[in-house]
Amino acid sequence: DAKTTQPPSMDCAEGRAANLPCNHSTISGNEYVYWYRQIHSQGPQYIIHGLKNNETNEMASLIITEDRKSSTLILPHATLRDTAVYYCIVRMDSSYKLIFGSGTRLLVRP
Amino acid sequence: KAGVTQTPRYLIKTRGQQVTLSCSPISGHRSVSWYQQTPGQGLQFLFEYFSETQRNKGNFPGRFSGRQFSNSRSEMNVSTLELGDSALYLCASSLGPGGDYEQYFGPGTRLTVT
Secondary structure (H helix, E strand, O other): OOEEEEOOOEEEOOOOOEEEEEEEOOOOOOOOEEEEEOOOOOOOOEEEEEEOOOOOOOOOEEEEOOOEEEEEEEEEOOOOOOEEEEEEEEEEEOOOOOOOHHHHHHHEOO | OOOOOOEEOOEOOOOOOOOOEEOOOOOOOOOEEEEEEOOOOOOEEEEEEEEEEEEEEEEOOOOOEEEEEEOOOOOEOOOOOOHOOOEEEEEEEEEEOOOOOEEEEOOOOEEOEE
16 A cells, blocks of 8 residues: 555634645555545544545545646635544555554644 | 544543443444544554454554444543653544545544653
8 A cells, every 4th residue: 555644633613724744755546545534533534535536525625736746635614623634545446444544734823 | 413522522642551442433433543633743554444344453562452343433542651642532433434434533532642
């Protein structure tokens, strides 16, 4: 599975968009990009995933570059409850497992 | 629809004992995976089951084992507990195999070994 690189921490103001970057320069054609978040001591929460196209759901948007070597998770209107560690993961189509890195600790400021 | 449930939520055991943790997946989900989370190592994959078969195993000693039942419920067992086994053990379920099926995590079982 390809490795990902994320900034260790970020912050944004409440109500503003939070843009979390992720580099996955060694991603293969059959690997999906997944985003999860984890609030302290709780189980990771699924946010969104995609293969090639940009994706949007009720929680967030996922923007994947055309060469698929990087992606950005966008939380359009961050709230204090969005403060968490966000994990970007690439996962092979044939693989069940998720390989978690260190993630980005997002702090949403009032 | 009910989420992934794990029991017990908290557990305290003594070094040398064994422990069994239980996971009930979301209804209709046939794939169950287990992860260990510690402050030092982060989230690490333990093993995964699909249709009662272990399909993949992480880099953990043989003291860690698991199984899946015909109703997709899963258990993991840790024998001869060591202090380093203290961790949050997370179970995740998904509809099926493959990268296009998202995994949903349970709240975890917090195991403390003394």
